[in-house]
Amino acid sequence: MSIRGVQREDAGRIRRIMKVAFEDEYRRMGLKQTRLPTMTDQLLGFYLDRTPECSFVAEKKGGPIGFCLACRWGTTAWLGPIAVLPPAQGTGIGRAMVETSITALKDAGVTTLGLETMPRSYRNLQFYSQLGMRFEQMTLDMSHFYKNGLSDEGAPESGPGLELESVAGTAGAERESALQSITAISGEVSEGLDYRSDVELAERHRLGETVLAFLDGRPVGFAIIHTEPYAKEETHGTARVNTLLLVPPSGSEGHLDQLLESMIIGIERRFITDGYDAMIFRVPVRYHSARDILLRRNFMINHSDVRMSCRDLPESDNRGVIHLSKWE
Numbered sequence: 001m002s003i004r005g006v007q008r009e010d011a012g013r014i015r016r017i018m019k020v021a022f023e024d025e026y027r028r029m030g031l032k033q034t035r036l037p038t039m040t041d042q043l044l045g046f047y048l049d050r051t052p053e054c055s056f057v058a059e060k061k062g063g064p065i066g067f068c069l070a071c072r073w074g075t076t077a078w079l080g081p082i083a084v085l086p087p088a089q090g091t092g093i094g095r096a097m098v099e100t101s102i103t104a105l106k107d108a109g110v111t112t113l114g115l116e117t118m119p120r121s122y123r124n125l126q127f128y129s130q131l132g133m134r135f136e137q138m139t140l141d142m143s144h145f146y147k148n149g150l151s152d153e154g155a156p157e158s159g160p161g162l163e164l165e166s167v168a169g170t171a172g173a174e175r176e177s178a179l180q181s182i183t184a185i186s187g188e189v190s191e192g193l194d195y196r197s198d199v200e201l202a203e204r205h206r207l208g209e210t211v212l213a214f215l216d217g218r219p220v221g222f223a224i225i226h227t228e229p230y231a232k233e234e235t236h237g238t239a240r241v242n243t244l245l246l247v248p249p250s251g252s253e254g255h256l257d258q259l260l261e262s263m264i265i266g267i268e269r270r271f272i273t274d275g276y277d278a279m280i281f282r283v284p285v286r287y288h289s290a291r292d293i294l295l296r297r298n299f300m301i302n303h304s305d306v307r308m309s310c311r312d313l314p315e316s317d318n319r320g321v322i323h324l325s326k327w328e
Contacts, residue, residue, distance in 0.1 A: 006055040013064045021083035029120045037231030046205040054104040058093045068097040075192030077110040078327040114309030116327040133308035138285045141303035142294045145278045164266045168209040181219040188247045190317045221246035238278040239271040246322040257289045282326040
């Protein structure tokens with residue numbers, strides 16, 4: 001067995017390994033639905049292009065038998081998806097791949113490193129715990145299906161409102177200014193964090209778009225929203241808000257919840273009126289206000305993951321900000 005860097009030519013094999021390994025784990029967990037939908041070429045290409053220098057496959061003579069992909073947003077990084085074919089599990093292959101990826105990411109200078117996994121998979125929890133990962137928090141997928149369009153399009157009753165503008169379609173100095181705003185807002189949430197690469201990759205792979213939020217003409221937040229199906233069996237119509245950052249300017253800190261609600265409503269209005277009939281927000285549970293706002297707006301919790309981080313590289317977001325994110 002050898003470990004090497006991931007290549008685009010590995011895409012087909014990675015898709016197959018993931019399907020076999022995940023379906024096997026679903027059966028072990030006793031789930032009724034054990035079939036893993038087939039990941040689209042768009043999404044798989046997006047994963048492979050994120051941080052290939054820190055992503056690896058394990059292979060034998062017959063080809064790859066496992067993989068560990070990684071993503072880096074400046075000095076924040078996470079691992080996943082990770083999978084090993086069932087006959088090769090328990091042989092140390094998974095550990096070797098993950099440790100190789102962790103070393104590469106640390107060498108790249110990351111200061112936050114973790115992953116998300118299924119809370120019901122005790123084997124995964126054991127495996128990552130033995131690798132030095134510690135439990136951080138739960139993260140929730142909160143979904144809403146709009147059978148009759150938006151039932152409430154109103155802005156918050158008190159506090160300032162936000163204006164949203166799409167980064168897609170901008171060019172030249174305007175685009176560079178927007179991308180610099182992404183970097184600046186990211187850094188205000190956590191030193192060294194930078195989502196610029198994910199914004200550019202989502203556009204390059206035509207997965208979705210990014211919207212900037214402005215307060216009195218100043219950029220104070222953004223959201224990266226995937227609008228294309230993730231699985232070949234999935235129909236078009238779901239907008240996934242995988243990342244949402246909001247940093248209130250000086251003097252408006254007391255209005256953070258109202259600003260967040262204004263941003264959520266603006267995103268809803270923008271995409272539902274454009275013809276999407278479902279939305280998903282990823283919400284780390286420490287952001288109680290985000291969860292409560294979405295619950296009031298009839299969102300349902302339909303999935304959860306456990307977020308884990310390396311004991312020496314935990315999350316360290318600044319206080320008084322909103323950072324909704326997806327580490328998978």
